[in-house]
Amino acid sequence: MKIFLDTANLGEIRRFNEMGLLDGITTNPTLLFREGKDPHDTMRQIASLVRGDVSLEVVSTDYEGMLEEGRRLRSCGNNVVVKVPMTSEGLRACRTLTAEGIPVNVTLVFSPNQAILAAKAGARYVSPFIGRLDDIGQDGMELVETIMEIFAQYEFDTQVLVASVRHPIHVVEAARLGAHVVTLPPKVLDRMLLHPLTDLGLESFLNDWKHLQDSPKP
Numbered sequence: 001m002k003i004f005l006d007t008a009n010l011g012e013i014r015r016f017n018e019m020g021l022l023d024g025i026t027t028n029p030t031l032l033f034r035e036g037k038d039p040h041d042t043m044r045q046i047a048s049l050v051r052g053d054v055s056l057e058v059v060s061t062d063y064e065g066m067l068e069e070g071r072r073l074r075s076c077g078n079n080v081v082v083k084v085p086m087t088s089e090g091l092r093a094c095r096t097l098t099a100e101g102i103p104v105n106v107t108l109v110f111s112p113n114q115a116i117l118a119a120k121a122g123a124r125y126v127s128p129f130i131g132r133l134d135d136i137g138q139d140g141m142e143l144v145e146t147i148m149e150i151f152a153q154y155e156f157d158t159q160v161l162v163a164s165v166r167h168p169i170h171v172v173e174a175a176r177l178g179a180h181v182v183t184l185p186p187k188v189l190d191r192m193l194l195h196p197l198t199d200l201g202l203e204s205f206l207n208d209w210k211h212l213q214d215s216p217k218p
Contacts, residue, residue, distance in 0.1 A: 001175045002052070004183035006163070008032045008042055012186040013049055024052035026105070026127075026163065026183040028083070029059055040076075047077030055105045055125070057083035058093075066093035074102050081105045081124060086114045091121040098122035105161065115147045119158035125181065130174075131164035140164070141173045148177050168192045 002023035005016055008031040016022050025046055032039040047054045056076060058069040070082035070093065082097055083105040084090040094104040098121070105125040106118035110133060118126040128147060130140025147160055159180035165171060168191050174182045 001179060002181040003189070004052070004055075004161070004181055005189065006031070006165075006183040006185050008035050008039075008046065009186065010035075010042065010045055010049070013046060016186070016189060017049060021189070022050060022052065024054060024079075024181070024183075025050050026055040026083070026161075028057045028107075043073070043080075044076045047080055050079065052079065053081045053103070053124075054079050055081045055083045055107075057107065058085075061085070061087070061089060063089045063092050063096075066090065067096055070097050070102060070104075071100075083107050083127075086110075086118060091117060094118065094121040094123050098124075107163070110143070112143065112146045112150055115158075115160075116150060119151065119154075119156040123158050125159050125161040127161045127163040127183075129164035130162060130170060131166040133164075134166070141170070141177065144174060144179055145177050148179065 003021055004024040004026050005013060005022055006026045008027045013025060032042060035042060043056050056073040058066045060066045060069050066084055073082050074080050081103045084093050086106050086108045090106060094106055097104050103124040105127055106123040107127045109115050109118060109126050109128045115126045128143050130144060133140035133143060144162055161181040161183060162174040162179045163183050165182060165184040165188055168188060171182050171184060171192060
């Protein structure tokens, strides 16, 4: 399973990229706004930092606007994937951009029907937002399971990109279901690194080594 970082923070991207953990990046206007920097410059820098796919999102809601914006976003790098919303205009733009050789990530997917339509429109990625479904009392991972089951029946090239991840258990569940990609915020990836027994074990090893170094030599 590929791991994408859901952020526009260049420092966090560099930190995890240096660990060799990142297969790509997803961003959105909200994440770019939080950084408080020129969004176009930030997007270009992100695309240059990461070898894998970088999803950059359009803000237009009409077909022509999405096309114009998508082509402009693609100029940020050959690894840019244009993120469009799951709407009729978004699917239309997905079809056109894909035909032009520009890969597309269809976002804000909340049902199997929407996932099927995105795949039919030629999307490289379909992004079910599991955390937001959990927030309203639905089972987000059940949606992922259903989409994976449906896609397995057909020759869709579309990859399932699990989004709106809230905790490490979501990551494990997505991996067990065979999801192609999971995108997660830095705080969740940090939590995946940690376990109290790892800390205790390391402390024990270091203490034993110190005692060995301090003990009298024969």
